[in-house]
Amino acid sequence: MKKRVAVLGSTGSIGTQALEVIQAQPQAFEVEVLTAHSNADLLIAQAIAFQPNVVVITKEELYDQVRDALAAHPIKVYAGMSAVNSVVQMDTVDIVLTAMVGYAGLQPTIKAIEAGKPIALANKETLVVAGQLITELAREKAVNIYPVDSEHSAIFQCLAGEFHNPIEKIILTASGGPFRGRDRAFLQTVTKAQALKHPNWEMGAKITIDSASLMNKGLEVIEAKWLFGLRNDQIEVVVHPQSIVHSLVQFEDGSLKAQMGLPDMKLPIQYALNYPNRLKADFPRFNFLNYPQLTFEQPDLETFRNLGLAFAAMEKGGNAPCVLNAANEVAVAAFLRDEVGFLEMSDLISDCLAKVAYIASPSLDDYVESDKEARRLALEHLQA
């Protein structure tokens, strides 16, 4: 039986790589749903190539273009977020890959879990914003969430056969990004072009900036807490510039397991879609002789304040990580428009964390409101 996959965010970096995985494994997967936001041309080309049952363009003004281009094909075309929220619940969807960027992933992920669909989760922001709500809902609906993020996939792969064994701690590896070893004086002057050059990974713009500021690692710490049910003090970060060791788990007897390989997102995407079985694939093979040295160092929390802000938001709990995420999304978008400096992003996030009213046990509505309020304050900060 082929798995029928809904690819949310099919036009992005993860989305396009997921389609390559699906194309290479036609005996295992087929595309049931594709969704995109603004890239109508690529969505149309993907729809023609993969012949899904349904496509959704979330930017509603692009609907006519997509519908007309696909008129000759037996493909249903819908527009808007509400359409995404309903198509993830279709009987013909076996698994939902959440590869859209940012807060937009929250609602469709909830809808998919409510309908009992397994989730291959790339959209880490969902677990940062509402990790408790999402994991409780998944437990209630007996839905599995399979990590796509390479670090979390590494940990998940290390846990295979060990789910009954308590975890002592996990160690998330971070490449350190393009500005590893730099000081604040240097960061004061960096441009978006410099920040968009990641040493080891080709990714969407938002996560690439998050990687340069170490916010990505902060988001991943919170993502890991919820995915693996960990206490805050069980999560460590180590900088590993070669990005070969993708992350590690330490068990209660002291044994430390790591998962390794060349950086390539197709492996974790395929593992999440086809868990627990591995599929033969020609993903790049690692050769130790090309990497005589694998190195590890402490993250520099003084220079890269975002990682510390994320740890602090996790400690505070409640709606604090939701506020952190919203403020960061506004900050990154502003940085990408050259409206804010690299270091100012942390000032903006810290300001929002201080100002949004704290809610210890937020409901879904509270998260929606906290997100809105944080975005409003972030824009106010930018205009000040």
Ligand code: NDP
């Ligand atoms: P991209 O920016 O490359 O792609 C984002 C996708 O989301 C596109 O399909 C885009 O559509 C769609 N999208 C953008 N805005 C909205 C919106 N408001 N509503 C609905 N859909 C929207 O991002 P990535 O693929 O890099 O990242 C996707 C997710 O995966 C992120 O959460 C990221 O953190 C996570 N991730 C990514 C990794 C990577 O290697 N890239 C690694 C680990 C995690 P369109 O292009 O048509 O506008």
Ligand code: MG
């Ligand atoms: Mg990652």
